[in-house]
Amino acid sequence: MSTLTLPSDYPQFLTELKGHIRETQVRAALAVNSELVQLYWRIGRSILQQEQQQGWGAKVVARLATDLRTEFPAITGFSARNLRYMKAFAEQWADEAILQQLAAKLPWFHNCILLDKVKNPTERTWYVQQTIENGWSRNVLAAQVESGLYHRQGRAVSNFSRTLPAPQSELAQQILKDPYTFDFLSLGAEAQERDLERGLLEHVRSFLLELGKGFALVGSQYHLEVGGQDYYLDLVFYHLKLRCFVIIDLKMGEFKPEDSGKMNFYLAAADDLLRHPTDQPTIGLVLCKSQNRVVAEYALRGLSQPIGVAEWQLTRALPAELRRSLPTSEELDAALGESEPPEA
């Protein structure tokens, strides 16, 4: 590397930039943490309601833990013990607005400590404020509670000026490293595009089945053989009302013109190999998962002209009887958006 004379203000510039990056990291981690804590709160509240209305007890909760862990093996935190924490958490933070403002800003285990050790709501609120304000780690928080800091110097409610932990604080560091948040996103070490794709497909599958608009699953990674070549369709449904097959192809990335060509080919193959003479022409749906959003476009081979790129704007021109029976692009977009990690 050749020597380079840096501008005199470069060090300051770099320092500022690093500060921005760290602060954004904390914001992102906090957003995920907040979602996670709120999810736990909602689970806890649901359990509470079931207990009150249906007389659920610990046995059902234990079973729930087993079932959740079977369904989400990659996410820790669904032990019966943790579900009990969630219930207690929902009980102690009855007000959702206050929860979002305070408790959702602390890592889950900080909240567990407060659940165990601080029974008085005012006192607990004070400790949450102090933790955010001073960036206490879990141990510091536990030590402060045990030493009775609230009784020694508390009571005067803090003005609570800081809403975000300082990036360099221990609290911020813990939120950044919190394995819960990574588990929650299922973005651990093995997180690869294929896993994301599989997860998204699973999401689409259950969304369409739950939609109750007449989708029946024929298969996922459905095998078709055309001219001695093997092809695998991401998802194949049969639509009971429309009496036709619906093929779904998921793309990670922006929509590309060749995707339409490929779908056109799939539609032709499905019409030849799957379609019964009384069935309507097969419908294709391409879901493109770009960086920020999901783009869903329908393809109809039954239209007079072959599919070109222009036809990928078909959603708006979809015949009325089809529109009633198929989820709109917006619905799909919204449903798939739910599986997104929260915005940083």
Add this chain to the structure above:
DNA sequence: TATCCGAGTCGCCAGTGGAT
């Protein structure tokens, strides 16, 4: 590379309270 240390999870157990 081995060891230590701290964070986080969860199992276990004692205490409590309600039902019989």
Add this chain to the structure above:
DNA sequence: ATCCACTGGCGACTCGGATA
């Protein structure tokens, strides 16, 4: 009085990062 279900809290265990 006894049993059973439930809760709260402690601490053992695991894992990952830091340090020598």
